[in-house]
Amino acid sequence: MKTVGALTARLQELHGRTAETPLFNPVFQLSLDLSRLLEGDGLSLDDCDALVGELECAALLRRAERLRQLVAPVSPATNDKALADSLEQDDFAAFCAQWEQPQLHAVFTAHPTFLLTPAQAQAVAAAASQDGAIGDDSCVAPSTRKPVTLGIEHDQVMAAMAHGQDARDTITARLLTHAQACWPDRWQDFKPLPFRFASWVGYDMDGRTDITWSASIGFRLAEKAARLARYRDQLAAIDAGHPLLMELAPAADYAGARAADFAGDLTDPAALSLAANRLTAHDPRKLLSLQPCIDRLESEAAAVGGARSVQLKVLAAAMRADGLGMGWIHFRVNAKQLHNGLRRRLDPDGLLDLSSKGAIVHLRRAIAAVEPLRANFAALAIESSTAIRQFLAMVQILHHIDADAPIRMLVAECEEPATVLAALYFAKLFGIADKVDVSPLFETETALEHGGRLLDALLQEEEYCAYARQRGRVAIQTGFSDAGRFVGQVPASLAIERLQGRLAAAMAANGMEDVAALVFDTHGESMGRGAHPVSLADRVSWPLSHWARGRFAAAGIRLEPEVSFQGGDGYLFFATPELALATLTRLAELRPAEGDEEAAEDDPFYRRTDLSLDFYRAVRDHQHEHLESRTYARAVTAFGLGLLNPTGSRVSRRQSDINADREMSLRQIRAIPHNAILQQLGYPVNVIAGIGSAADGSDPDLTEMLAGSARAAQILRLVRSANALASIKTVAAYGELFNSAYWASRPYRGLEDHLTGPCAALAEYLVKDDRVGTFRRLASRLRVDAVKLHQLELALPPVAEAADTGAEREATRRAIGALQALRLALFQHMFLRVMSIPAFSRANDVSREDVLEMVFTLRVDEALAQLRRAFPTSFPKPSDFNLAEPADYPEGDDAGYASIGRDFIEPIDRAYALSLRIGTAIANHFGAHG
Template identity: 65%
Template sequence: MTEQPLEITAPALIERLRQLHERTRETPLFNPVFQLSIDLSRQLESGEIAIADLAKLIDELEAQSLDTRAQHLRHMLEPESAQARLADAISAPQDFDAFRDFWQQPHMHVVFTAHPTFLLSPDQSEAVVRAASEGAPVPTRNLGDRPAVTLRYEHDRAMAAIENAQDARDRIVGAVLEQAHERWPDRAAELELVPFRFASWVGYDMDGRTDIKWYTSIAFRLAEKVRRLQRYIDSLEAIDPDHAQLEPLRAGLAHAQRSEADFASDLSDAADLSAAANRLTCDDPDKLLSLAPIIDAIERDAADSSEHALALRTLAAAMRADGLGMGRVHFRVNAKQLHNAIRQRLGDAGDIDLGSRGALTALRELLAEAEPMSANFASLAIESSSAVRQFLVMTQILKHVDADAAIRMLIAECEQPATVLAALYFARLFGIEDKVDVSPLFETETALEHGGRFLDALLAEDEYRAYAKRRGRVAIQTGFSDAGRFVGQVPASLAIERLQGRLAEAMAANHLTGLAACIFNTHGESMGRGAHPSSFADRIEWPLSPWSQRRFARAGIRLEPEASFQGGDGYLPFGSPELALATLTQVLAHTPARTDADVPTDPFYRRTDLSLDFYRAVKDHQHAHLESRTYARAITAFGLGLLNETGSRKSRRQSDLSADRDMSLRQIRAIPHNAILQQLGYPVHVIAGIGSAAQNNIEDIAALMTESARGRQIMRLVRASNALASIKTAAAYGELFNSAYWASRPYRGTEQALGPACEALAEYLIADDRNGVFRRLASRLRVDALKLHRLFELVPDEDPHPERESVRRTIGVLQAVRLTLLQHMFLKVVSVPAFSRANDISRRDVFEMVFTLRIDEALAQLRRAFPTSFPQKDDFSIDEAGDYPRGRGEGYEAIRRDYIDPIEQAHALNLRISTAIANEFGAHG
């Protein structure tokens, strides 16, 4: 026990942790984080401090973590330099044709997705945005409760971020138009500016979920139409309150509002659906399906270079980019859903292997014979196939909501060209082939390994090439979440860039160089999901490397880069119009449109004898972890109980019915998996294997990493992750399950009051495997880390951050406080008096619920076993006399107060610690 009670403040505990770290010089196995947790636990259990004291400490640490997040966002975006970046982009010396080409192509399609990363409350997000914009600190207080993260909440947040992005784009477009009129007054009217497009899949992504009804997607699209039309009207009224085009816009808004109200309700009843559908689909002069005539009229009124005319042309550019919605929409289905749907169309060949040549032949015939069929809302209502239903929804949107804006169809787990042809068949069947971009997702191990052959085969198909030429682009999607989990984040990035290079080759080989290559890189904000944390230049280049960019430039193929900004984490760069402008101007500063095709090849791609071996060795190391029962057991030791609910999509796959002890990592979705690694203190999927891969040729690998721009980028990522990581912390979690620790804790007469509880824990945990699992994992990580640090010594640190040591200490204190709270919960649950089994749940089952942090379930069982309110005799009006029982029942208030409520309070603080740790890492997962 410490000689003096610890002062429960962040500075005092950070200093205490620093002192404890000094002891590792004497005793290498000493664990400072766990020791600090023991010191705090002794004070908590003795009554020297209370849960309320820890809550105040967490207030302080949480505010610090939000400030860390804000300062990192400010470092990445450099909002104070946004106007200068915009001025540089606009004033770059070039002739009019080059100027027009630069500004009439999207430098990025920004996609606002809704993966489960809505970590912060609205108040916390606002505080981070304000601090990042102004450089001011976040206030030291608990900033609001987190609301339930429903699909509608996600959609509202996505739309708010898009509004800020639209405002920022308007500022860019206005400045470009002003410059063009100054430099080329006779030709400026030729410009049709689309420097950015915005899109979302919130409400349209059906991969891995069954809770979105088809009419939900229609309702969201109508709500977006209403929101965008109102913004167009507000803008035009501000420019010219008497403009003639206000009348059709207002009439279109009123019509859209009526349809929005119709589709916002439950339409499972046939009569309700029929009424809503008939009102939407009937001929109505007020129904607005295209903005083309309005855009033409507005641009005719903007013939000069006056401020009024420039404002009108800026509005017309927004209309051209967004259409009758807040942006474009991305539907997403799983390849299996498409396979099930297409088999029903193949007749006798329905059981064919869709990866075979025979399947391709059958699909070619099916495509050639496809005749467009009309469909209505009744078609939608009775359709049982999820994939076909998505095509029918797209058909109705294009027919009755927005006829102009193309729609993306993303296909998850797409590993066969036949899957894309199946999607083309349904697009042709419903007459929307010319308005839908089918985009296969490459993310699984198999897809990344065989993706090059997939693209060669797909682009060799006559039907696909004809379709791509009609659309003007070849679209693919590469994902970093599952890829980073399955093969490691560094190998995933290298595999993805090779796939992108193969796309350039396949397009050139199949005479498609006149088309654009639209590459959607779905990644998240943290270093664990594909967004490089060092700089915005690294963020742009990590998923679409300069090597990949040059492959397309040399082939004469125009790139349309697309990137996701995922959930509440990803919306922070668009949290205000000012931050959105900073983000978009950073994109302009690092756009692939400026790729120099003549730059000499990076040594990383010339020395493939080294780089390929390095890639394979890291991938094999990561794969060994993924397949290891030790690793899986450690990652799932607490189930998903370390994480807040951060999205409307379930964190476990919906088919998961297995017990926690046997949980497979493939049953947990990628983002929660990555988030758990951060919470346990070590991002294995980023760091592990880098040192081991270099060990046999360390000097040559170090020289390559030093000479190569890509190699230095890899090392910046690994260093940033390692700077926040702690193997000691991961090991400390295993000590919670160490029977010997609990048996020894009250040894020699200390903490005698805890004797029975510690004895119960020691006895219960004798056969538990988790202590050994964490020790084995920590040993593996330590051996690899020793090799990594040898590599670090040979490669210069290009991005030193001396403040990271203080961040590590802050994370260490957060982890120690959490370990204290977990010990408190463990001691409380084993001290609960015995109760009878009910619903096949025993007292030992409740222990395990707490040990795996299934706290809500455990509390429900304990409250059932120990009620504090129940019927009284006075509740009844009974004529017959009855003396029994005398007095009133007292219930179990003391048990609630002393055992059950403290568990609930401790877990609530645990989840706040989860938020703070995620902030220090830069994202949830």
């Protein structure tokens, strides 16, 4: 079995044997077949490398095809025509209302989802950007993965935003040309703003302490320099002698120089003073507002007319959208960080209970009485509170970098209205409340359950309502990260939908129809993280449903929808000019800012709440049982984080205690690694589990409701997509790695006598290991639920699908099965090799048993470091020294441990590296990491 064809054919054959015995595991059997070949003479690691290369190429091509399908068509000419055909021509006022406010705010976030290497990402994007067949020439040879730093993430954000800006300019030009043709006497009044961009990369302090305030200032200055340079180039392309260039070019250079000042080490007060004084000093090149530039461009456009008029107005529109940066920026802190800062300021004795009504009264008075304080860079440098430091950084950005563009302050784990008022207090304390949008994040189970009451209470506060009217919006953030992990993806989406409806109702009840509702739905590209995989239309309406949008429309509240494009996976939508234009054109056609107040009237999911609420609660309770189950936690953490490549600058730390993995809590693993581990184990539990159990018995009323509901159909499309990639047999197979009986029996018939020693040692070592039972119990629970899901599918009307979908789905399942079996064989190779290494003495409190456990939990880098220390292959020799005194000892050359390195350490290292490449390929089949 040295070809992928042979591998998948063998897997197909083995699947047939499940008819003989339901407990037969074709994935694990194939891994045994491969392992026997690998431990004999039938397969080498070089052969495995070739198999992995072919399988990962196919997965990469599938990734590119899926990306193209989501945004197709990708031809710029076709997209220009598609947008033109979608524009209405009858009413100028309606046209302006539709396009003068963003149809979508796109936020480029950077959690650790940089799965692909730069070369792989470029190959996927290039393949997806063309209409022709995607061939093997789009694959790239694997290369050494370099650590993903914050600077790399920021560079990628800037590249994605630049493509987005260019695509938006193309769309803006089409809108202006349309208006010019349809309303020649009025079109100059049209000020298009179809999309707005933002980023939190370099400003998000939730869950990390490695981003310094000076780095945030430096990033913002670098963004200003880059954007001014782009404005300059755009204007120069219109008119190389335009007088405004004499302002834009020096301003770009000035911002670049100030960015360089803040890129260095500013821990020395003298260095900080120099950089700060340069930035705060008056300088004619220090451009703080683009409004004069916008006014001049639009005045000129009105005077010149024709095509040049459109070009000038496109540039003005870009300036109005982005300001003096590549887009708006989002700072983020945790509620606890905010509470700590508040106690220092208003509650030094720690007597204030922020969940009490007394705290609301106290903060209400404090906000009303607060007198703004001035702050400089010295205050920023010496501030120890993370939350206050973020406000001080915002002060400097608004005063000395961009006075126009507002800043979002996202507050994670916000569960009390007092937390929002605390943020408002600090915004007023430092005199920036007119430029800061405080946005509570609703993501935890508690926040989603009680979020409606929080919004009701908040919107009854006069100080908050006055602030929201000043800003022109009420801003909230809903998260699909911890929500999808701890509540389950389907219940989380339904809970978020209800919360969004509660916001619309609370705003209407408190007379807030005169401000917009900005709803930021933060999710990744994975189906386990809130991104619907079937279509861009589903991706848009999954986090902000037609029902929720209809609630805002019914209340007469303008909606500002905002979504995240997260990390390396999300940036692929903007990785080339063609993809960026296709993505924004599809979004422009979908018009997510618009809602139909009658959209849900005919959907039984919302009419039959007796059924849908019971369905929601049943799925949620089933997911909660998994979350609280020690079996589930042990299975997810069985390999620690060793199944995953590092995929971002925010590193998830492994436990230093070698035995801690056995008791690791799910809360010690972040949401993205949690979801990614589920992919790697073969079953996205937080997407699929509970749907079948919730419909247990196929209640006719429930079945009828699900069959006739558009929202239910969307839920089922998500579940079917996940289920098409899932394999409970694979989950069970991972447990068999730790089956003592398997290892004891493997050489029993004399087929592998050379493995008798290590197999016996493995059997003895694993006899008390709990992981085989853990995986078996989890697989049993999943199977019971999956059978019920299958029964539900039989009770529902058949789903129409393309003729080749079934064959394509099966081919993908076989490819994933082959990858999983190959990785299991590699793991067995590692286990056998580490068991065969000679004993060595304890060093630095690390024993041989510790090293074994490191390998079994895939802490392979740590294990190999210990082994290389115990068995060095490079060490000092007498000949290295130039000494006059003769010596007879040591006698001859010591060969060291070269054979141990060659036969044991290096094969483990290589096998693990191949397993990580397999992990990338599996994630590509799932469409995203985590």
